[in-house]
Amino acid sequence: MNYIDKWQRTGNSHSALAYHTSNGSFQDFDILAEAAAAYKGQGFVLIGRTALVQECKIAQIISIENNGSLIKFKDGSELYVLKQI
DSSP states (O other): OOOEEEEEESSTTTOOEEEEEEEEEEEOOEEEEEEHHHHHHGEEEEEEETEEEEEGGEEEEEEEETSEEEEETTTOEEEEEEOOO
C-alpha cells in the first residue's frame, strides 16, 4: 500500500478512506450502494441490498426456493444472499 487518504465523491458527500496501492485505488464506503457505483467499472454488481460481488469470481449461483440464493466463488468461498437469483 502506498498511502491512505480521505476521498469524497462530490464536494457535499460524506468522506471515506481511500487506499492507494500500485494495483489501483480502493475506497472504504459506509453505504453498499456507493461502493457499487464506484466499483461498477471493475465488474462488481450489487445483489439485492446485502452484497457487492465481482462477477468474474463467481463459479455458481444456486437458487434456494423461496429463500434467497447461494453464491459459490471460484476460490471455494460461499455467500448466502436474501435475493432470489
